[in-house]
Amino acid sequence: MATKVPKVPVVIVGMGWVGGIIAAELTKQGTKVVGLERGKPRSTQDYYMVHDELRYALRYDLMQNLSRETVTFRNNEKITAVPMREYGSFLLSEGLGGAGVHWNGQTFRFLPYDFEIYSKTVERYGKKKIPDGMTLQDWGITYDQLEPYFDKFEKLAGISGDQEQNPLVGKRSSPFPTKPMVKTPVIKLFEDATKKLGYHPYMMPSANLSEQYTNPDGITRAACQYCGFCERFGCEYGAKADPVVTILPIAQKSGNFELRSYSNVIQILHDGKKASGVVYVNTVTG
Numbered sequence: 032m033a034t035k036v037p038k039v040p041v042v043i044v045g046m047g048w049v050g051g052i053i054a055a056e057l058t059k060q061g062t063k064v065v066g067l068e069r070g071k072p073r074s075t076q077d078y079y080m081v082h083d084e085l086r087y088a089l090r091y092d093l094m095q096n097l098s099r100e101t102v103t104f105r106n107n108e109k110i111t112a113v114p115m116r117e118y119g120s121f122l123l124s125e126g127l128g129g130a131g132v133h134w135n136g137q138t139f140r141f142l143p144y145d146f147e148i149y150s151k152t153v154e155r156y157g158k159k160k161i162p163d164g165m166t167l168q169d170w171g172i173t174y175d176q177l178e179p180y181f182d183k184f185e186k187l188a189g190i191s192g193d194q195e196q197n198p199l200v201g202k203r204s205s206p207f208p209t210k211p212m213v214k215t216p217v218i219k220l221f222e223d224a225t226k227k228l229g230y231h232p233y234m235m236p237s238a239n240l241s242e243q244y245t246n247p248d249g250i251t252r253a254a255c256q257y258c259g260f261c262e263r264f265g266c267e268y269g270a271k272a273d274p275v276v277t278i279l280p281i282a283q284k285s286g287n288f289e290l291r292s293y294s295n296v297i298q299i300l301h302d303g304k305k306a307s308g309v310v311y312v313n314t315v316t317g
């Protein structure tokens with residue numbers, strides 16, 4: 032039997048970047064939010080001096096345990112979907128902050144072309160270039176419409192970047208909030224060689240802070256120590272932007288946010304048009 036708990040205006044399923052950003056924005060405006068996260072709570076302290084490659088890189092400690100639960104997958108509609116039991120390129124997150132905790136932090140903006148891939152292709156090559164049945168579409172919004180949100184995210188996360196960029200990128204309304212990462216001798220070698228070949232090398236936008244930074248919400252984070260354990264690991268310095276160190280403190284500070292960890296949502300209740308609630312299981316107590 033399920034226990035009915037008191038209603039709240041907003042329930043968010045999953046506390047990664049997306050759930051966390053929505054939680055922070057809503058709670059700042061005074062809306063009560065419950066965040067349900069199937070995994071455990073996390074903080075930077077969990078990673079102090081633990082660059083354990085066996086645990087994190089090979090045994091996927093920060094990711095969903097596929098032997099217990101997983102997604103199913105099929106190559107077309109005619110075959111039976113089977114569970115994915117081994118990790119390939121999709122590394123499913125589990126725990127506070129989601130994949131944002133163990134991501135690399137490469138933060139390219141999409142190119143203006145990406146949003147209008149159908150129209151731009153037709154404009155340049157004609158309709159015949161698109162094969163029959165190919166589901167190529169414009170996004171329905173343009174780069175210019177999304178630019179203020181790219182800008183907002185970059186300031187929130189303190190994205191470091193070079194003002195010299197890929198010449199194909201769209202216009203920026205403001206410069207990167209932090210300077211580019213330090214160039215290693217190997218990067219310098221690469222830069223010199225590619226410039227000589229007529230290319231435009233640039234330091235890529237990165238969510239690893241190149242310097243101490245305070246974001247518009249007043250959150251101060253330390254600079255990257257170049258330890259090199261970003262992907263598949265959490266950052267003990269809080270230098271790599273993740274939801275736990277950037278946005279969830281804002282939601283928590285508002286007094287309008289309640290995080291429920293170990294809460295696995297198994298059903299969304301709805302009438303076909305509108306969701307009215309969720310059914311979830313506390314994975315510790317059952």
Ligand SMILES: Cc1cc2nc3c(=O)[nH]c(=O)nc-3n(C[C@H](O)[C@H](O)[C@H](O)COP(=O)(O)OP(=O)(O)OC[C@H]3O[C@@H](n4cnc5c(N)ncnc54)[C@H](O)[C@@H]3O)c2cc1C
Pocket residue numbers: 044045046047048049050067068069070121122123124125126127128129130131133134135136137138139262263294295296297
């Ligand atoms: C190793 C790695 C490196 C990456 N590097 C980069 C990079 O350099 N640059 C880049 O742009 N992107 C990168 N990504 C991708 C990026 O991290 C993700 O796209 C992004 O973090 C996804 O955020 P999200 O909020 O959509 O989802 P997630 O982070 O997956 O969050 C979903 C959350 O929901 C929870 N959840 C799921 N189902 C339920 C349920 N039923 N009930 C309760 N909770 C649930 C999960 O536990 C999880 O915490 C990388 C990803 C990985 C795995």
Ligand code: SF4
Pocket residue numbers: 239240254255256257258259260261265266267268269270271
């Ligand atoms: S200190 Fe820098 S390199 Fe190390 S995990 Fe943090 S952001 Fe990544």
